[in-house]
Amino acid sequence: MAAITALPPPPPIDDGCALFLDVDGTLLEFAPRPDEVEVPQQLREALAALHARLQGAVALVSGRSIAVLDILLAPPRLPASGLHGLERRHGRRIHHAPRAPEALDRVRSEAVRVAARHPGAVVEDKGAALALHWRAAPQAGGELQAFARAALPRLPGYRLQPGNDVIELRPAVRRGVRADKGAAILAFMQEPPFAGRRPVFAGDDITDEAGFAAVNSRGGISVLVGPPRESAAHFALAGTAEVHAWIGASA
Structure with missing residues (x-):
């Protein structure tokens, strides 16, 4: 990965995109405790509008569990991958995380x-x-x-x-298969309505680098959120407010 000093903002999300979004640090500002994050109502509305516009091709890809994502952001009840790719839900299909030892x-x-x-x-x-x-x-x-x-x-x-x-x-x-955010995104991309679209992924943390690499491999749009750092991302937004504006304008 090359060192990054400044990256351009991402292009608008068009009707041919499949949108994947990290949550903490990307959609939501960090809080002192994970259960203290605040979810703006306008964000819920923008996600619901994008979900409709992209015919369902919007998914959350997070380190949180899917159950917690639903509590935070539903409605809408979006397709989601939780625990850094260990669990995934798309419609009625649910892939559970391994049982804890x-x-x-x-x-x-x-x-x-x-x-x-x-x-x-x-x-x-x-x-x-x-x-x-x-x-x-x-x-x-x-x-x-x-x-x-x-x-x-x-x-x-x-x-x-x-x-x-x-x-x-x-x-x-x-189940013997690598579990990270990139693998989760590529799994979604094999299924409708994500299949055949250009993948877009926004994330802020080093845990999101696998996601950036995955969308880059598909000719997609990788967006680093937050201060410049070494990353595989090709575009950048300064923080959650800029992410909200970007998806709000697209919605």
């Missing part, structure tokens, strides 16, 4: 005790995955990352997923 329960209990030493640190239970957040407790970052690295050998088949002020312990594959 018993060892994860013990790791979760230990993580809660570590986080309790740092007011503001959060342990987020995602079922098959465990996320350790320190956005509201910057001093906890080092210890939480060290804890996650030390716990990883106790969870065969798991990997570390670093992000913005968070690190996750999550399964690396689902």
Whole structure:
């Protein structure tokens, strides 16, 4: 990946596009705790309008679970991939995340005790995955990352997923197949109404790089949200407000 200093804004979303959107940091501003994010009503309306305009070819591709995405953003109830590609829903078809091993329960209990030493640190239970957040407790970052690295050998088949002020312990594959946002996007692109369209993906974090690579491989539009950084994205928007304006204008 080449270093990025400045990227152009993305073109408008036209009727031939399939739109994929990360959530935290892209559609929604970060909050001190994951459950404290705010969802503007205008965003719901824009997503519903785009979903109708693109004949259903709009999907959420997030590190959150699909159940949480529905609570945050429904209506509309959009196609979605959750837990960084470990689960996916399209219409009535649901691909579930792997069942969490018993060892994860013990790791979760230990993580809660570590986080309790740092007011503001959060342990987020995602079922098959465990996320350790320190956005509201910057001093906890080092210890939480060290804890996650030390716990990883106790969870065969798991990997570390670093992000913005968070690190996750999550399964690396689902049913023997690589699980990340790029794989989820490519799976959607094999199905109507996404198939045959030009993929567009907007995301802000290093967890979104697999998604950028996937849409680039299909001649699509990859959009980095936030400050310039090294990325595979070809376009950029400065923040969530610019994302809302972009999809609002397209809707």
